[in-house]
Amino acid sequence: MQDAGGKKKYAVIYNPNARNSKKLSVSGIVKIFDENGVHPLIYQTTARGDGINLVKNAIEDGAERIYAAGGDGTLNEAVSGLMKLKNEDASLALPEVCPIPLGTVNVFAKETGFSNDPAAALRSSFGAKASGLDIGSCNGRYFVMMASVGFDGFVINEIEKMIAGDSKVKKICGPFAYLIVGLKSLLKYDFSKLKIKAVSVFGEKEFYADFAVISNTKYYGGKYTLSQNADPRDGFLDLFMLNSRDVNDYLKFFIQVVTKRYDFRGLKISRYQVKSCSIDYICEPSGGGVYSQIDGEIFSSPPLDIKICEKALKMVTII
Numbered sequence: 001m002q003d004a005g006g007k008k009k010y011a012v013i014y015n016p017n018a019r020n021s022k023k024l025s026v027s028g029i030v031k032i033f034d035e036n037g038v039h040p041l042i043y044q045t046t047a048r049g050d051g052i053n054l055v056k057n058a059i060e061d062g063a064e065r066i067y068a069a070g071g072d073g074t075l076n077e078a079v080s081g082l083m084k085l086k087n088e089d090a091s092l093a094l095p096e097v098c099p100i101p102l103g104t105v106n107v108f109a110k111e112t113g114f115s116n117d118p119a120a121a122l123r124s125s126f127g128a129k130a131s132g133l134d135i136g137s138c139n140g141r142y143f144v145m146m147a148s149v150g151f152d153g154f155v156i157n158e159i160e161k162m163i164a165g166d167s168k169v170k171k172i173c174g175p176f177a178y179l180i181v182g183l184k185s186l187l188k189y190d191f192s193k194l195k196i197k198a199v200s201v202f203g204e205k206e207f208y209a210d211f212a213v214i215s216n217t218k219y220y221g222g223k224y225t226l227s228q229n230a231d232p233r234d235g236f237l238d239l240f241m242l243n244s245r246d247v248n249d250y251l252k253f254f255i256q257v258v259t260k261r262y263d264f265r266g267l268k269i270s271r272y273q274v275k276s277c278s279i280d281y282i283c284e285p286s287g288g289g290v291y292s293q294i295d296g297e298i299f300s301s302p303p304l305d306i307k308i309c310e311k312a313l314k315m316v317t318i319i
Helices: 026-035 050-060 072-088 107-111 118-125 151-164 169-173 176-185 247-258
Strands: 010-014 041-044 065-070 096-101 129-138 141-143 146-149 194-200 203-209 211-215 237-242 269-274 276-281 292-294 304-317
Touching: 010 026, 010 050, 010 072, 026 041, 026 118, 041 050, 050 065, 050 072, 065 072, 065 118, 072 096, 072 107, 072 129, 072 141, 072 304, 096 107, 096 118, 096 129, 129 146, 141 292, 146 151, 146 304, 151 176, 151 211, 151 292, 176 247, 194 211, 194 237, 194 269, 203 237, 203 269, 237 276, 237 304
Parallel strands: 010 041, 010 065, 065 096, 096 304
Antiparallel strands: 129 141, 129 304, 146 211, 146 292, 194 203, 194 276, 211 237, 237 269, 276 304
């Protein structure tokens, strides 16, 4: 759709609280759009979850592409909002989605070939094409990159509590905040066994693990890889499981991830391509709490029902 002047209508959902928002302000974004003959519709988030509802405003205003200007959480909200609308009305023509990487890690932007420099990424998007990509579904919420249950959910929960207490650890340390808090969290995490039922070409199988990551894309935590074969175009999710409650095994896991030794030698690791899976605790953590996450944001406690939505949305990519 175009405006009265014949220009394309693009919308930007802008998170002013994103870690790198100062690197590219709203005025900077508008300037780059104007250079490319487009005047964007700007919608700013004021609280977590706003992006889910703002995409509806963008569609009603005629946007044919929506830019998520923030971190992976902002992108997740834009995608979740679109998927929600798609479920409500399957005939609705949905806009393309494109990231402007302003967050701490920006996993999807890296996955799809965008520069981590937000201005460079935005400029490159005008010559990029959109294609249908798979989206993961988890208890009615959606994810672009991954969902997980277990230790990393606990780490994100600890970081969220620190931020609520006005800690600047995430803004100051960036991606290293997860590593720092993760190492400290090993001493107080209550390892809880998970029961996982997965469906794939092998039929239905049951597994037991203490930590599980369900990936739609290959990168984990930015530059690290747990599932090298994960591809958002293949119609599968990659299920990665670590079966151990031994703190030493988690230290090994940390070291092997950081040093990119992805054979995970000496650890009880299993990997499968799946269409869907259900995850629940055999025994809930004694301390309670929420120990799952989607796209780097804390999510609800198990039970979780996860599935792939094949070629669900058009996403702008460089590669």
